[in-house]
Amino acid sequence: MDFDMLGLQPRIVAKLAEQGITDPTPIQKKAIPYAMQGRDVMGLAQTGTGKTAAFGLPLIHTLMKMGVKPEPKTAHGLILAPTRELAKQISDNLKAYTQGTHLKIGIVVGGQSINVQIQRLAKGTDLLVATPGRLIDLIDRRAVRLDQTKFLVLDEADQMLDMGFIHALRRIAPLLSPNRQTMLFSATMPKQMSELADAYLTDAVRVEAAPPGKPIEKITQGLHYVAQSEKTKLLIEYLDGHRDEMALVFARTKHGSERLMKGLVKAGFAAGSIHGNKSQGQRDRAIEAFKTGDLRVLVATDVAARGLDIPGVRHVYNYDLPNVPDNYVHRIGRTARAGATGRAVAFCSAEELKELRDIEKTIKKAIPVIGGRPPEPPQGQKAGGNRRGAKPGGPAGKPNSNKRRRRPNRGGAKARAA
Missing domain, CATH: 3.40.50.300 (P-loop containing nucleotide triphosphate hydrolases)
Structure with a gap:
């Protein structure tokens, strides 16, 4: 037709x-x-x-x-x-x-x-x-x-x-x-x-056209267990593996997004950010620079989970898991646009096991574990099921050590429309 x-x-x-x-x-x-x-x-x-x-x-x-x-x-x-x-x-x-x-x-x-x-x-x-x-x-x-x-x-x-x-x-x-x-x-x-x-x-x-909440089949999904304090280091390892390809990174809070973006710039990446503290002009300029390739990494809150239609995005990283499980579907949908393929990697700390369970319930499948080992949940939180972790090894085959813990960082709020 x-x-x-x-x-x-x-x-x-x-x-x-x-x-x-x-x-x-x-x-x-x-x-x-x-x-x-x-x-x-x-x-x-x-x-x-x-x-x-x-x-x-x-x-x-x-x-x-x-x-x-x-x-x-x-x-x-x-x-x-x-x-x-x-x-x-x-x-x-x-x-x-x-x-x-x-x-x-x-x-x-x-x-x-x-x-x-x-x-x-x-x-x-x-x-x-x-x-x-x-x-x-x-x-x-x-x-x-x-x-x-x-x-x-x-x-x-x-x-x-x-x-x-x-x-x-x-x-x-x-x-x-x-x-x-x-x-x-x-x-x-x-x-x-x-x-x-x-x-x-x-x-x-x-x-x-597809079951509601079911992520696009052409997206290769992966889950990497990691301590909250080790997420930035792990993200840099992943990004190092495809510096010439476009990556979209989702963080939970406005301040966290800005802090992460500055850390990536310091590490030598052409990175920008969009979130609620940015003016519309700043957001538009960052998105345009991302589209043209002047920026290779864009860090965003859920303000950008929908509305970004950039065919060249090959990688989506959930640096922080979303509080609203449906937003996981929208986030990873920023890759594999217009029939292309893409990869989505979710980082999960001990404090985010509940969010992970909610996401997997929404998409009706377990996200394949590609790194790290399931951590023990914080006191008072149930474990996330009988999941087997992947063999130790990060994105570049390096040993992982995800035993460090920190206080839960559950800040943030729902995305705001402007």
Whole structure:
């Protein structure tokens, strides 16, 4: 099946072909026909499988057929994303799909001039991509009206739940046209997702390209047991083995990410960082430098677990295991993009055995042990099952000694949208 067979307008298909996009992904094959019929859609697919096109292409197709110019301060369609990075990625993709057409794509996120955004919204927008917080700021300033918005997309809806955006959604949704089409896309399916779907979707069709929460099969996963105090040394050993390849490293806290990045720079790596303490300009510059290869290692908190679509990322390191197990799926999904292969290595200290159990329960499999030995859990914490450790040996075949202990470092908070 190709895009022609999905019924998309020839002009859209031609634009995709110019970009080398000729074969729809499984989620696109399943979602696009229903979306073009005007049905509400709940789409479940892993990261890196083309969810943006799955909802973006049918919206573009419908708006091109409508041929109606949006009124000032209005938007025909609204796409909500939990983070600035994801919003920018969606906006960039939509602009590429609509290049040369009359459709206008807008984006409003925090960390940028709200006055500039107000000026851009004044003329009306066909498709508006927004983070919930900034959108509410603009609604309060009467810079945008949603009463003519007939299309709503919630992208990465599970992360919106994790980050507490349900309250913002409850305020935004009633402002939209009651006769609207709503689509919800996610990589995982927590219990609250059904409640969200029941509240905002009508007679929705559920399409699924892979079991929710199941990591992409082309990612080689590995688990390395290591004392917290030895993690930086171990990470450097791994990175030394592929200095010319791009690696994304996830840490739990903003201060920890910055400290780790500086340690890697001191060790001779071209490294940068993105986290909540960075301005939007700093985050954008770091991501651009990573994309162009000026940086080979990018250290990030979960603010970047979604929204980074960089095909060249070959390695993902979970320096700290995430507090929210679903975030493990999103983190490792930053590699093996667009059909490529990738490797994801998780570091686990004694203090993180509970997080490891939660992750493996979510992905419904044990992560293969590639180094270290299972440590004894801290007092009061249950052991992580009857797991056998790998033979001693680090990434370069060096002996490991992971018997050192330190106080639990369980700091950090859920990712914040900006």
